Amino acid sequence: AQSVTQPDIHITVSEGASLELRCNYSYGATPYLFWYVQSPGQGLQLLLKYFSGDTLVQGIKGFEAEFKRSQSSFNLRKPSVHWSDAAEYFCAVGAYGNEKLTFGTGTRLTIIP
C-alpha cells in the first residue's frame, strides 16, 4: 500500500527566507506525486505534480519540487516566501491505474515579518 509522511507538522519562516517542506513516500513502483496547498476555510489547490521525466518540477506561485527516487522523497521548495504563502501544505501520492490519492498529514506554514 502507498503511504506519505510529512515529518514537519508546523514550520515558521521569516518573510523573504527560503523554504523547504519535506515529503517522503512509500510505494513499490514509480509513484505519481503531488503538492497541494490549502488556505484556511478553503479547498485544496494544486501547486505541482510529478508523473515522469525531469525530476525537478516547477509549479505555480514560485514553488518547485524535486523527486529523488533513492531517498523516496519529493520535497517542496521556494527561494523566498511571501506572507501570502502561509497555509497548510499537503503532499500526496498516487500510482498508475490507481484512482485514489493518499495524502500526508500536512505541514502548516507560518510566515513571520
Next chain:
Amino acid sequence: EADIYQTPRYLVIGTGKKITLECSQTMGHDKMYWYQQDPGMELHLIHYSYGVNSTEKGDLSSESTVSRIRTEHFPLTLESARPSHTSQYLCASSPYGARTDTQYFGPGTRLTVL
C-alpha cells in the same frame, strides 16, 4: 481554474437530522471523490465514483451514502447526523484517464452536528 462547487459552505445542524451535501462540477470530469478532513489532519477518502451509476466506498468507513445520477453531480447524504460526523467534507473531481490524474477540489463544507 477548476469549476467545482460545494453547498452549503457551512452547516450547523442538530442530531438526528438528515442532510445532503451538494457537489457539482462543470468540467465534464468522469471521476469524483468525497474526502473527510478533521482539523490538522490528512484527508481521508470516503467515497468515489468513476462515472454515472458508479459509486465505491473509500478507505475510511463512513455512514454517509452517495449517488451519481448525472456526470456533474455527486451529492453526499447522511440519513441521521451525529456529533461524530462533525468535520470538513471536501469534494474533488478528475478527468478520465488510465493514470491517476490531477484532482480538482471544491471549497469544502464544514459540518457541525450539535
